[in-house]
Structure formats: structure tokens, C-alpha cells
Amino acid sequence: MKRQSILHMWDTPSRKLDKAQYVKLVSRFRLLAILVLFGSFGVFIAIALFGGFSKVVGIIGHAVLYLYALAFLCVFLSYCFRYLKWNYYTKKLGLKVPQKKNFLVYLSTNGMAITPGNVGSVVAAYTLKKITGVRFSKILPMITVQLFTDFLGFALFALAAALIIGRYVVYVVILDLVLIVPFLLIINPWLYNLLKRKKKKGNILRRVYRHARHYYMSQNALNNKRTYLVSLLFTAPADILNSMALYFSILAVGVKPQILKSVFVFSTSQIFGMITALPGGIGAADASFVALLGGTFRLGDALSSAITIMTRLATLWFGVALGIIALIYTIRYWSAESKRNREGTD
Numbered sequence: 001m002k003r004q005s006i007l008h009m010w011d012t013p014s015r016k017l018d019k020a021q022y023v024k025l026v027s028r029f030r031l032l033a034i035l036v037l038f039g040s041f042g043v044f045i046a047i048a049l050f051g052g053f054s055k056v057v058g059i060i061g062h063a064v065l066y067l068y069a070l071a072f073l074c075v076f077l078s079y080c081f082r083y084l085k086w087n088y089y090t091k092k093l094g095l096k097v098p099q100k101k102n103f104l105v106y107l108s109t110n111g112m113a114i115t116p117g118n119v120g121s122v123v124a125a126y127t128l129k130k131i132t133g134v135r136f137s138k139i140l141p142m143i144t145v146q147l148f149t150d151f152l153g154f155a156l157f158a159l160a161a162a163l164i165i166g167r168y169v170v171y172v173v174i175l176d177l178v179l180i181v182p183f184l185l186i187i188n189p190w191l192y193n194l195l196k197r198k199k200k201k202g203n204i205l206r207r208v209y210r211h212a213r214h215y216y217m218s219q220n221a222l223n224n225k226r227t228y229l230v231s232l233l234f235t236a237p238a239d240i241l242n243s244m245a246l247y248f249s250i251l252a253v254g255v256k257p258q259i260l261k262s263v264f265v266f267s268t269s270q271i272f273g274m275i276t277a278l279p280g281g282i283g284a285a286d287a288s289f290v291a292l293l294g295g296t297f298r299l300g301d302a303l304s305s306a307i308t309i310m311t312r313l314a315t316l317w318f319g320v321a322l323g324i325i326a327l328i329y330t331i332r333y334w335s336a337e338s339k340r341n342r343e344g345t346d
Contacts, residue, residue, distance in 0.1 A: 047309060074244040093138070105131075107323055111326065149228065157263050157267040165296075175268070250262065293307055
């Protein structure tokens with residue numbers, strides 16, 4: 001039997017997903033989540049020890065719960081704005097997906113935040129392939145453009161806030177430039193053009209070229225100024241709401257924060273996490289939170305550590321929990337029956 005590329009296997013027609021396969025897939029995702037959770041828990045312990053374990057635990061234990069609950073509300077509202085962007089992309093690509101299914105598929109991408117560089121989000125593209133019957137490589141640009149515009153939002157907010165508060169400007173510019181390069185390599189069709197010139201040289205190159213052609217043809221519908229502008233209109237309020245999660249976490253422990261500084265700290269920490277490509281930015285984003293909270297808000301180690309743990313629970317692990325629940329539910333769309341339900345309800 002000839003070897004098939006990964007993209008080719010993902011582009012094959014739908015097959016019945018039996019109960020055993022379903023349980024196996026769920027077990028794998030659950031195992032991944034548990035492993036990353038333990039890693040994050042280890043980071044939280046290290047942060048607590050850094051700030052003084054008993055002091056950090058005491059600060060978190062005395063936090064005002066209703067204010068901290070607002071952090072979770074802000075994060076959920078930010079997902080709603082990001083879904084509007086996701087739904088905009090599905091329409092631009094001509095994908096016909098019922099709103100409920102589309103929202104659940106989008107939520108499932110948050111469960112994949114615990115994969116390196118968030119690459120696990122491609123699972124959502126595969127789910128949409130199963131729902132719509134459209135080639136996987138034609139849907140994949142949704143994921144790359146979604147991630148790219150998320151980065152653009154954080155990059156612009158971090159830079160704008162740094163300029164206004166007059167601190168860390170050079171560092172933010174360097175971080176933005178370092179991270180934008182890999183995104184430009186993915187979005188720019190230079191590799192596709194290279195394959196196009198050499199497509200007659202070998203069966204493998206021809207196969208890769210075919211999938212790249214579908215990818216960039218679909219990306220052309222998204223890779224334009226209008227799409228980026230509309231994307232930022234949805235991304236901007238989502239980023240502000242995420243930053244408000246940090247704001248309410250600070251407020252919950254009795255410190256009076258500033259919104260502008262909250263935007264700067266949150267956005268810059270997210271960029272740090274993206275650069276490392278670690279699952280969920282674990283370690284890098286957490287360390288930058290502690291450092292930036294101490295330097296920007298002039299907080300002690302104990303307060304900075306407690307706020308970091310609270311914010312990461314609200315912004316990372318709340319989304320991961322929702323995402324894994326949605327992912328486990330949407331795996332049912334991978335079965336052949338999903339074709340029959342394209343215009344119907346679940």
C-alpha cells in the first residue's frame with residue numbers, strides 16, 4: 001500500500017466513528033490535558049514558593065469572590081467576540097455550518113490551547129471538514145488567520161499601552177518582530193510558489209503542491225486588508241475583555257488597578273507565551289506575569305504571584321475546560337452521520 005501524507009488522510013471521505021474509536025480519541029485528549037495540568041500546577045507551586053507559599057495562599061483565600069467571578073465572565077464574553085470573527089471566516093470561505101455547531105467547534109479550539117504553539121487547533125478544521133464535506137486543506141486557513149489576528153491584537157495593544165505608559169517600548173517591539181516572522185512565512189505563499197515550479201519533480205512534491213494549492217486558494221479569501229480590519233474589530237474588544245480578567249483579579253485581592261496597565265501586562269505576557277510555543281505558554285507567560293505585575297504595578301512578590309495564579313486560572317484553564325468539553329462533544333461530528341445533519345440540529 002502506498003504511503004499517504006497526513007493531509008491526504010485528513011482529506012479522505014468521512015468514515016463511521018465507532019464507540020471504541022470515540023473512547024480512544026477522548027482518552028488521548030484527556031491524557032494530554034492531565035499532563036499539561038500537572039505541568040501548570042507545578043508552575044503554580046513554584047510561583048507560590050517564590051512569593052511565599054503561605055502569603056500567596058492567604059491572599060487567594062481572602063479574595064473577593066464576586067469580583068473574581070467577573071474575571072471569568074469577561075473571559076467568556078471575549079470568547080463570544082472571537083466567535084464572531086470565527087463565524088465571519090466560515091462565511092468568507094462559503095462554509096455552511098449551523099450556528100450551534102459552529103460555536104461548539106470554535107469553543108473546542110480553546111481546549112487545544114494546551115498544545116505546543118496551539119497547533120492542536122487544526123482539529124477544529126477537521127471537525128468542520130466532517131460537517132461540511134469540504135477539503136481539510138481549504139478550511140485550514142481559518143486556523144492560521146485566526147491565530148495570526150489574535151497575535152496582531154495582542155501585539156498592537158501591548159505596543160500602544162507601552163507607548164502611553166512610557167515603559168518597555170523597545171522590548172515589546174522586539175517581541176512583536178520576533179513573533180511576526182513565522183506567521184508571515186505561513187501566510188506568504190513563497191513556499192507554494194517554489195513547489196509550483198518543481199511540481200513535476202517527484203510524486204511527493206506534486207502531492208504537497210496539490211494540498212498547498214487548496215490551502216492558498218482558500219487563504220486568498222481571508223488574506224486581505226478588509227478581512228484583517230474586520231478581524232481586528234472583533235479581536236480588539238476580546239483582548240480588552242481578557243485584560244479586564246486581569247483587572248478584576250487584581251481588584252479582587254484589594255489592589256486598585258489601572259485598565260491601561262492591565263492591558264499592557266496581559267497582552268505582553270501573552271506574546272511571551274506565544275514566542276516560546278510552550279503548551280498554553282505555561283512557564284513563560286506565568287513568569288512574565290509575575291515580573292510585569294511587580295514592575296508595572298509596584299506589587300510585592302506575594303501579590304504578584306497570587307494575581308498571576310488567579311489570572312491564569314481564569315484566562316487559560318477556564319477556556320481549556322470549556323474547550324475540552326466542547327471538543328469531546330464535537331467529536332461526534334466526525335462520524336458519517338454528520339453529513340445527514342449538515343442543515344439539521346444535533
